[in-house]
Amino acid sequence: MSADDRAPDPSEPPTPAGAAGPPARPVGARDPGLQPERTRLAWRRTALTLTVVLLLTLRLAFPAGLVGALLAGAALLGWGAAVTVCWPRAAAAGPTRTGGRTLPLVALATAGFALVGTALVLRGLW
DSSP: OOTTTTTTOTTTTOOOOOTTSSSSOOOOOOTTHHHHHHHHHHHHHHHHHHHHHHHHHHHHHHGHHHHHHHHHHHHHHHHHHHHHHHHHHHHHOOOOOOOOOOOHHHHHHHHHHHHHHHHHHHHHHO
Protein backbone atom coordinates (compact mmCIF):
# COMPACT_ATOMS: atom_id res chain seq x y z
CA MET A 1 0.00 0.00 0.00
CA SER A 2 1.50 3.31 -1.08
CA ALA A 3 1.18 6.59 0.78
CA ASP A 4 -1.41 7.82 -1.75
CA ASP A 5 -3.72 4.81 -1.20
CA ARG A 6 -4.17 5.16 2.53
CA ALA A 7 -7.01 7.09 4.12
CA PRO A 8 -6.10 10.47 5.62
CA ASP A 9 -5.41 10.41 9.31
CA PRO A 10 -7.41 13.08 11.18
CA SER A 11 -4.56 13.55 13.64
CA GLU A 12 -2.17 14.60 10.86
CA PRO A 13 -1.94 18.30 9.99
CA PRO A 14 -3.51 19.32 6.67
CA THR A 15 -1.34 19.36 3.57
CA PRO A 16 0.18 22.82 3.02
CA ALA A 17 -1.13 24.84 0.09
CA GLY A 18 0.75 24.16 -3.12
CA ALA A 19 1.96 20.72 -2.05
CA ALA A 20 -1.15 18.87 -3.20
CA GLY A 21 -4.55 20.37 -3.88
CA PRO A 22 -5.85 23.89 -4.36
CA PRO A 23 -4.31 26.84 -2.56
CA ALA A 24 -5.92 27.74 0.74
CA ARG A 25 -8.14 30.81 0.85
CA PRO A 26 -8.22 33.11 3.82
CA VAL A 27 -10.98 32.35 6.30
CA GLY A 28 -14.10 34.34 5.49
CA ALA A 29 -13.15 34.97 1.84
CA ARG A 30 -16.05 34.26 -0.50
CA ASP A 31 -15.72 33.38 -4.15
CA PRO A 32 -19.24 33.44 -5.59
CA GLY A 33 -18.08 31.99 -8.91
CA LEU A 34 -21.07 31.49 -11.21
CA GLN A 35 -23.63 31.23 -8.41
CA PRO A 36 -25.21 34.68 -9.02
CA GLU A 37 -25.65 33.91 -12.71
CA ARG A 38 -27.17 30.49 -11.95
CA THR A 39 -29.57 32.12 -9.51
CA ARG A 40 -30.66 34.72 -12.09
CA LEU A 41 -31.19 32.03 -14.68
CA ALA A 42 -33.21 29.94 -12.23
CA TRP A 43 -35.53 32.88 -11.47
CA ARG A 44 -35.94 33.52 -15.21
CA ARG A 45 -36.88 29.89 -15.74
CA THR A 46 -39.37 30.21 -12.88
CA ALA A 47 -40.98 33.28 -14.50
CA LEU A 48 -41.07 31.54 -17.89
CA THR A 49 -42.63 28.41 -16.37
CA LEU A 50 -45.28 30.47 -14.59
CA THR A 51 -46.09 32.20 -17.90
CA VAL A 52 -46.45 28.89 -19.76
CA VAL A 53 -48.67 27.48 -17.01
CA LEU A 54 -50.80 30.64 -17.12
CA LEU A 55 -51.26 30.30 -20.89
CA LEU A 56 -52.26 26.64 -20.53
CA THR A 57 -54.66 27.58 -17.75
CA LEU A 58 -56.25 30.28 -19.90
CA ARG A 59 -56.59 27.80 -22.77
CA LEU A 60 -58.45 25.37 -20.49
CA ALA A 61 -60.52 28.11 -18.86
CA PHE A 62 -62.09 29.73 -21.93
CA PRO A 63 -64.50 26.89 -22.78
CA ALA A 64 -65.54 26.51 -19.11
CA GLY A 65 -67.90 29.50 -19.03
CA LEU A 66 -68.24 31.76 -15.99
CA VAL A 67 -66.40 29.42 -13.64
CA GLY A 68 -63.55 29.25 -16.13
CA ALA A 69 -63.45 33.03 -16.38
CA LEU A 70 -63.22 33.35 -12.59
CA LEU A 71 -60.49 30.74 -12.42
CA ALA A 72 -58.63 32.43 -15.28
CA GLY A 73 -58.84 35.76 -13.44
CA ALA A 74 -57.46 34.17 -10.27
CA ALA A 75 -54.67 32.56 -12.28
CA LEU A 76 -53.86 35.88 -13.95
CA LEU A 77 -53.67 37.66 -10.57
CA GLY A 78 -51.45 34.93 -9.13
CA TRP A 79 -49.17 35.05 -12.16
CA GLY A 80 -48.93 38.84 -12.00
CA ALA A 81 -48.03 38.84 -8.33
CA ALA A 82 -45.45 36.07 -8.64
CA VAL A 83 -43.75 37.51 -11.73
CA THR A 84 -43.74 41.00 -10.23
CA VAL A 85 -41.87 39.67 -7.21
CA CYS A 86 -39.51 37.24 -8.94
CA TRP A 87 -38.55 39.33 -11.98
CA PRO A 88 -36.32 41.77 -10.04
CA ARG A 89 -34.32 38.77 -8.83
CA ALA A 90 -34.05 37.47 -12.39
CA ALA A 91 -32.88 40.79 -13.82
CA ALA A 92 -30.63 42.01 -11.00
CA ALA A 93 -26.89 42.10 -11.36
CA GLY A 94 -26.38 42.05 -7.62
CA PRO A 95 -28.20 40.88 -4.55
CA THR A 96 -31.80 42.01 -4.19
CA ARG A 97 -33.69 42.60 -0.99
CA THR A 98 -37.23 41.31 -1.16
CA GLY A 99 -37.91 40.94 2.54
CA GLY A 100 -38.21 37.16 2.29
CA ARG A 101 -41.51 37.27 0.40
CA THR A 102 -40.40 35.90 -2.97
CA LEU A 103 -40.24 32.19 -2.28
CA PRO A 104 -43.51 31.98 -0.30
CA LEU A 105 -45.36 33.95 -2.98
CA VAL A 106 -44.02 31.76 -5.81
CA ALA A 107 -44.91 28.64 -3.81
CA LEU A 108 -48.41 30.04 -3.21
CA ALA A 109 -48.81 30.82 -6.92
CA THR A 110 -47.66 27.30 -7.82
CA ALA A 111 -50.15 25.75 -5.39
CA GLY A 112 -52.85 28.06 -6.74
CA PHE A 113 -52.12 26.99 -10.31
CA ALA A 114 -52.35 23.36 -9.21
CA LEU A 115 -55.77 24.00 -7.63
CA VAL A 116 -57.03 25.96 -10.64
CA GLY A 117 -55.81 23.27 -13.03
CA THR A 118 -57.45 20.55 -10.94
CA ALA A 119 -60.70 22.49 -10.86
CA LEU A 120 -60.63 23.01 -14.62
CA VAL A 121 -59.90 19.35 -15.32
CA LEU A 122 -62.67 18.21 -12.97
CA ARG A 123 -65.04 20.74 -14.54
CA GLY A 124 -64.22 19.30 -17.96
CA LEU A 125 -64.88 15.75 -16.77
CA TRP A 126 -68.44 16.50 -15.62
